[in-house]
Amino acid sequence: MTTYLSLAMQAMLLGALTFGVVLIPLIVVQARRFGGLSLTRMAAFGMVAVYAFALLAYTMLPIPDGYGEAWCARYDVRVQPEPFVFVHDLAAAYAAGGAGGLASSFALRQLLLNVVLFVPLGVFGRRLLEWPAAVTILAGIGVSALIELTQGTAAFGLLPCRWRIADADDLIANTVGAAIGVAIAPLVLSWVSRARALEGRRLDPRPVTRARRWLGAVVDAALFAVVFAAVELGARALDAIADTPSFLPETGVGVARWLLPALLVFVVPALSHLGASAGQRLLWLVPRWTDGAGTPMRRLALALLGPALPALAMAAAQLPGLGALGYTAPVWLLGLLVAGLLSRDGLAAALTGARYADSRTAPVLADRPEHHSESRDGAARPH
Structure with missing residues (x-):
């Protein structure tokens, strides 16, 4: 839990710094596209910046202590290409400890985290970027596949060995999360102004303040x-x-x-x-x-x-x-x-x-x- 909280704090800090860097271009884009600023959309894009770093942190970090050639020689991190292995793991956890064992099992926590991790992607893609539902889900699949490929190839050969398991089940869970995000997007971001509505005001003059x-x-x-x-x-x-x-x-x-x-x-x-x-x-x-x-x-x-x-x-x-x-x-x-x-x-x-x-x-x-x-x-x- 301490590791998760630490990663969350790092994501919030780096996301805030990144949002500060892109704030001026964002202001310019909004002013030209909508004729003025939408504070709700600015806030939502700030959330996107934090989420992007959270996604990076929870899928790529932490790097194991002592990671290097010696660590790679000692540990063999494999690729798990078989889909729906999580079903067997959940059944085994239930058989071993009943409902309580299932609820506290690592397999269930990992499955839920992978689902939850991609819900914001579906929400932001569908409601903020206003992509079609199918495009948003495909984007979730693409981002998840890129993450698994990065993990499975040790950052495309840039690192000495794999430090995270590339798991086909993660791709399935991430896709489900993106689909859930698409479904709940109108409720979660109902407070964000729609781009199409704002574009209609682009040529409307506004007070000079x-x-x-x-x-x-x-x-x-x-x-x-x-x-x-x-x-x-x-x-x-x-x-x-x-x-x-x-x-x-x-x-x-x-x-x-x-x-x-x-x-x-x-x-x-x-x-x-x-x-x-x-x-x-x-x-x-x-x-x-x-x-x-x-x-x-x-x-x-x-x-x-x-x-x-x-x-x-x-x-x-x-x-x-x-x-x-x-x-x-x-x-x-x-x-x-x-x-x-x-x-x-x-x-x-x-x-x-x-x-x-x-x-x-x-x-x-x-x-x-x-x-x-x-x-x-x-x-x-x-x-």
Whole structure:
């Protein structure tokens, strides 16, 4: 029991970390597919992340103590290819100890665990991913077969020997579990919004709130980090190919790692007719002025006075004699954060006279009270 609890805790921790990594892409996908966020579906996908690691942990772990060549020479873990052996094992347990012996037998515990382990797969596949029942059950069979194949081939020959029994009965029990999950999915996940219903709202404009703008900012930050890391890795790869650490000037790399993300995420998108950053576009947000989309100079000024400014300051700080500019970056960034908490549109919008609107309507904003309203709690309206 202690081992099972330990594996469950590991699955919860790793699942939570994985969900944190995929959270930004999930937000983007939901925003584009449904026109907004579904909190119930976000929660369900968090459960999927935990379940995936639980499935991995309970089928592949724990690795035996002392596992290695010596362990393999001592133990012979066989493959069990015969189906329905569990029927004989259950009958033997009942014959030996009656109903009590059957209830406490390892054979029954193993059978039930293998059934229960695949029930969530059937539930998630049928209700969250909305696969047909037959496809979901086939997916359960495929995942189970992959697990048994991995166990039976010692991770496809990557490990010195088998450490878990590859059992045909496990495949049968897993399939039954997936089928049970398909049957109970409408009850278990009745609280999760249906994708088909949400897709019908994709083109419906939604209120612009602080929470929605913050989500756009978080997406921008994630995209910035991706480009930043790509520049850094690309520079190191070129150095490695050239077989000399000084192939690329460190100053040039330092400027590029800040300048390129700022240009690609903030500045270049601002020059388009929408004038929105990459994260804002993904969440259907666009800046608007009283005369409409504004001039290219206004849109550029909005981008430069936003998060692009501290990034450009950090780029300039890499040049000789301009290092002091790096100190202005956190100051301006702090001002953007504070203004973002206190106002709906943020500091850069206030300085340039912009208001953010939903790009599915993108009206010309006049100074009317209704354009300054937001939801009572300031949070994004869930489906």
